[in-house]
Amino acid sequence: MRRYEITVALRYLRSSGLQTVLILAGVAIGIVAYTFMAALINGLAVSLTDDVIGSIAHVILEPPERIPRLLAEPEGFSALVAVQRGNERRPEIEGWRPLVERIEQQSDIISIAPQAIGNGFFQRGEKVLPIGITGVEPARLSAIIDFEGGLVRGSTRLGPGDVLIGIRLADKLGITTGQRARLRSERGRERTLTVRGIFDIGSANANERLAYLDLRTAQTLLELEGAVTQIAMKVNDIYAAPGIAERLAGETGLEAKDWIAENERLQGALRAQGTTGEMIKVFSLLTILIGVASVLLLAAVRRRSEIGIMRSMGVSRGSIRRIFQLQGFFIGLFGSSLGALGGWLFCRLLMELTVQPDGSTALPVDPALGEYSNAIILATACATFAAILPARAAAKIDPVEAIQNG
């Protein structure tokens, strides 16, 4: 690369005035579309994932399923065997306390909650509503779900005989804090509980179906005798959850599930969204490619005689090629840098225009996730690539003919 090649390329772009402005605008608009799509799709993914993982555990440890094993394979014969799950004992985790204390020490675990889970019915007058019972240690109540943030009425202090219920359940039962309702567990045990607090944690299902009890109360109602049915935890890197789950399964001999595997549909939706976003990005890059190629092809024709004269002054074909490649490079670099700035401003503007009274935005655009450097690198590469054809055409120009035909 010679210095004069850069000088000529820049001078050509500058002197082409309106044409350069238009192609730069074209590249910039393509990159606004690119970065906006990235900010929207990534923002959407983050907000959907946040919504989902905000109220679920990232990793759950459960007792392994008991499946009877065949003692011996009959040799030389094939056997038809129906295997039934062992239902004579309920899967539960005994001796969970030391286990929880040990896992809690691990650096990638943010919070942990042993839980006793089962089903039951709330009864008030003639109304009977099915619910899921979750028993937690009061100190670890908000380990998985932020009840403090979601509390609508009352408090989150759970004592024996207290219950926290969702706002829809309270509505359906016609009950409010301080009032009592009868709960019957799947084991047929009953107890009258006082509604200590009412929460709204965003999910209609959770708001209608979940009741949180003090662990001991739940254990009694579910006849668990000191055991828990699962240990739920949150981890600091949600995308590391599968690895952590695998590690914990190995360490504890329990079965471990991670949120990603449990939310296949969310993952599918995010992937589909991602693919759509990628396609739009590819199309915006293709537009840039075609635009730059056509502008530079025209420039190669328009500059024929100048190319001829430069060749007569000893400029090599390679130099002519590089002068045009450089024009593509600069168009890509300047255009996409403008576009990245424009995209960021556009996302900011959209965010500010769609901001709700509670501070959230209607469109989940996140200006921080616009993939700006990717956009600039890809657009610059595309524009440089687009210049290959015009650069070759320019280098092929016959200087004699170009000079004679002016």
Add this chain to the structure above:
Amino acid sequence: MAEAGARAHEALVAVRDLVKTYRSDDIETRVLKGLDLELDRGAFVALMGPSGSGKSTLLTILGTLLRPTSGSINIAGQEIVGLSENKLTAFRNRTLGFVFQFHHLLPDFTALENVMFPGWVAHGGSGMREHARELLDRVGLNERADYRSTRLSGGQKQRVAMARALVNRPQLVLADEPTGNLDREASMQLIDLMREVSHEESTCFLISTHDSEIARRCDRTIHIVDGRIADDHDGLIADDHDGLIADDHDGLIADDHEGPVADGAAAGVSGRVE
């Protein structure tokens, strides 16, 4: 100043049996038909001939922009037929200068930058500014150095083009009807300037022209007719020339030419205004 008679011994350009044939649609057109030519260092030579006689083709081949069909060309000790494209390009940059009928300045650059341009190509841009300024001064355009070339008059542009042709101190300047677009006064100024440079710097100029007035200001005039040299004589000289013309032309002339020799000169269009 070139001494007559020294030519044969230290020729800058030696062309032997040069043939150029164009082919299109199975039709062969022979433009140069076995042309021989020698040019001395510092010679100031007019190339005349009717349109289509092969003047431009000869200049283009000597300019290494076009390859001959056969024959040999030696310029400044370098056999150029058969050189690779890259070597020819570098050779062109360092040894040759061009002045065309249309100035062909780069419109996006100033007069000074246009003059420096071949220097940038040769040296990557360093140290050319002073030399380019001197050349612009020499062609009387120092005060226009920073003008865009599009803001100069026709004569000024052509003088910038000449300064540009000289910036790498070429040994041979090829000028293809350099005054074709200039009025008489500007034409003669340009030619006188070329002559001055030629004699002072020992730069050989080969100037194709239809204008016998220009030919008269050259030291030697070569007529091409139908692809061969039809006449080659030392020119009628300008005032400051010290000698009268001997009839000492060394060309191998005449017998085989088919066309009327002087037509080109007589029919030369002079004083065309841009």
